[in-house]
Amino acid sequence: MHQWDFASVLDNTDALAVGALGTLRIFAICLVAGLSFGLVVGLGRYSQRRVFYWPATAFVEFFRNTPVLVQIIWFYFALPILMPFSISPLAAASLGISLNSAAFSAEIYRGGIQSIDRGQWDGARALGMSFLQAMRRIILPQALKRMTPALTNRAIEIFKMSTLASAVAYVELLQQAKLIASLNFNPIEAYTAVAVIFFVFLWPLVQLTYVLERRLARDE
């Protein structure tokens, strides 16, 4: 029977704290970059002009239909060959996760915008608003409400995806667990601790999406 020994993990809380900071940093970068670029791509997918529609569609299809780990590896090992500079693990992982999240959130934005009644557009245009004004003041505020559960889900996915950065040796929670496990020969406790940290952090967020989904279903 295995003797659980979490003391060897607790001795390394400073290493875990460094990892947690790394996880939060890449999460924040990818959340902001992914969801804002996703809006741009989503508008492109919504557009009736081919110059916007086709590049946005190609982008979405490509990044949705390739694994995010392949994207990260590509940005880390392949892209620097074409560039005159090297790419840090953080940059490669952020690029992969952000672009992937942009592709997925673009479809959420497009669906949300399309779900708004045509009359809202007509009304806004009748008041003399330009396309962008109507979008910003009338359509998006309504659409965002409907999109909140899906976007929160995306945020949770981004948080989970941040562990993939360990594949290019970016210092985050899982990478630190690897380090602790190899120094103290305690993989059981190290990986269990990290799983628990993620669970404790994400579980309330997951519950929040359930609440949001239910509230939305009731309001509609």
Next chain:
Amino acid sequence: MAYQWDFTPVFANADLLAQGLVNTLKVTGASLACGLVLGLGFALMRLSRQRLVSWPAGFVIEVFRTTPPLVQLFWFFFALPLIAGIEMTPLLAAVVTFSIQSAAFFAEVFRAGIVSVERGQWDGARAIGMTHGQALRRIVLPQAVKRMIPAFMERAIELMKTTTLVATIAYTDLLFAANEIAQKTFRPLETFTVAALIYFVVITAFSLLARQLERHLAVSGESTVH
């Protein structure tokens, strides 16, 4: 100076890439099959009125949905063998992890599907003397499963993308094979580009198939659950 693209070293190793793709499909297929069976079990447990049955299933589902897949994989590969005192191969660890993980997602799809079948179907089945198990197997599940097909396909595609994580525990899937070729030939740009394209083609083919099937179901007037 512009970079000179050269794909010949990659094509010279096409057999390695093919083997990698076969292994990717193997992990995906095995996890999908086990995940479906296990997922149905979890769903039935979760629908049970007995808390002793429904709670453990709920717990497993929540844990596997809210922790990162890579953490789960590392746990099953590095930690479980020490606890259980068993030998663990990368393939086995991957199939176990992805089976339970997909089961956690499938369970919710099964549950939604079963709940979506009208109450009257149950009553009718019971009225002609079927037991609960018979009613579930012969009346409710066949109707429910049809509605769940799009959600299953979507999940299967997600699963195939997730299997790339096995490369981190040195199982020779497509990504791992590409990595080996890149190191051997010093052509990471060409190798990883080709690998990405292979994934793109295979996954796009599956997505189109899924979309076709969904349209077919929509035409036959079937409502679907997600």
